[in-house]
Amino acid sequence: MENNFIETQSHEWPQRTARSLSWAIYALMLSTFAFGMAEFIIIGLLPNVAHDLNVSISSAGFLVTGYALGIVIGAPLLTVVTGKLSPKSVLLLLLALFTLGNVLAAIAPNYLTLLLARIIAAFANGAFFGIGTVVATEMVAPDKRASAFATMFTGLTLANIIGVPLGTFLGQQAGWHSPFWVIVALSLLAFMSITFLIPRTQHTSTSGLGQEFRILGRKQVLLALLMTTFGFGGVFTIFTYITPFLERITGFSPTAVSLILVLFGVASTLGNIIGGKAADWKLMRSLLVSLVLLALIEALFTITGHNxxxxxxxxxxxxxxxxxxxxxxQVRIVDKAKGATALAAAFNAAAFNLGNAGGAFLGGIIAASPQLGLNAITWVGAVVTVVGILITLWSMLLDRH
Structure with missing residues (x-):
């Protein structure tokens, strides 16, 4: 499948200037901005959506879970279905599907329609990140792959800095439907950018679908997917319900929470840049240290969240x-899935969102529990991350052997 692109691009990308390659990555970055805003905007608007549609916070939280599950199903499925098309054609088709889902969300009159719209948009999300990862990382030297992916992924972190806070404010002032029209406009702009900035390559793969799916039989690939699911699952156990947590536990106003989400976006951008540089340096050692720090911070949040x-x-x-x-x-899965990198990257996007869905579901149960409540989601998130740490240690041990 997209290993065809890897084979083809080695002849085409070097002929292009560094500036044109940069603009091509920026086109992908704009796309990830739109995808990131669509995925995370609902978190800041959970109370508004719940009130307007007359559902509980936990039910509104399933709009996050449903989106994540849509990515889990859509990422490998659409990567397989579109396997005979060029990477550029696939990216454009996925953006068209994503736009359709957000138009439907912008006009959704009820909860079920909004949930369906979220799932439609989510179907395109994971496959786009899988193929986009291959496109971005294969434009650069092998020792710069993580940095190239981090540049593409900056769109997602900028969505947290700019898109989600501004979209949350817009939704609070003009109704929760309004941010989805902004996302529609962004996705159309991304569609045009990819049309003009990313060249078309031909399908030249001779490997069969069964051969590519054999990557799932590699122990290190499976461990990499589990590292993603649990390592990031703890984040969404907490982050899905960060708005009600900060309002009800810490005591912030809705306006203050919007500003805090901007700060979170700044931090996520720094983390993305740091992570890309660290991955190019010492991948697994850096990952282990980052996961340990993440678990400690999540656990401490149980105490620090009251001030x-x-x-x-x-x-x-x-x-x-x-x-x-x-x-x-993301670099770990690409390293361990030679021969089917786009499919592996799509599965990893699914793994991220399986963690998101599981974390959101688990957080909803904890938040609704009379015995535990919102304050417990932080230490529960830390426990999920610890599972990711143990899997990472297992994978590192296998590397040594």
């Missing part, structure tokens, strides 16, 4: 640690 100052500091550190692991996890 406004310490809560803000913890949120900032949480953003850095959470997003530092993303480029590391």
């Amino acid at each position: 406004m100052i310490t809560a803000v500091v913890t949120i900032f550190l949480f953003g850095i640690a959470a997003f530092a692991i993303i480029p590391m996890l």
Whole structure:
């Protein structure tokens, strides 16, 4: 499948200037901005959506879970279905599907329609990240792959800095439907950018579908997917319900929470950059250290979340640690899945969102529990991350042998 692109691009990319390659990666970055805003905007608007659609916070939280499950199913499925097309054609088709889903969300009159719209948009999300990862990383030298992915992924972190806070504010002032129209406009702009900036390559793969799916039989590939699921699952156990947590536990106003989400976005951008550099340096060692720091920060949040100052500091550190692991996890799966990198990257996107869905579901159960409640989601998230640490140690041990 997309290993065809890897074979083809080695002849085409070197002929292009460094500037044109940079603009091509920026086109992918704009796309990830739109995808990131669509995925995370609902988190800041959970109370508004729940009130307007007359559902509970936990039910509204399933809009996050449903989106993540859509990625889990859609990422490998659409990667397989579109395997005979050029990478550029696939990226454009996925953006068209994504736009359709967000148009439907922008006009959704009820909860079920909004959930369906989220799932449609999510189907395109994971496959786009899988193929986009291959496109971005194969434009550069092998020792710069993590940095190239981090550049592409900067769109997602910028969505947390700019898109989600501004979209949350817009949704609070003009209704929760309004940010989805902004996402539609961004996705159309991304569509045009990819049309003009990314060249078309031909399908030249001779490997069969069964051969590519054999990557799932590699122990290190499976461990890499589990590292992603649990390593990032703890993040969404907490982050899905960060708005009600900061309002009800810490005592911040909705406006203050919007500003804190901006700070989280700044931190996530720093973490993404740091993670990319660290992955190019010492991949597994850096990943292990980052996961340990993430678990400690999540556990401490149980205590620091009761004070406004310490809560803000913890949120900032949480953003850095959470997003530092993303480029590391993506490069790990590409390293261990030679011959089917796009399919592996799509599965990894699915693994990220399986962690997101599981974390959101688990957090919803904890938040709704009379015995535990919102305050417990932080230490429960830390426990999930510890499982990711143990899997990482197992994978490192296999590397040594």
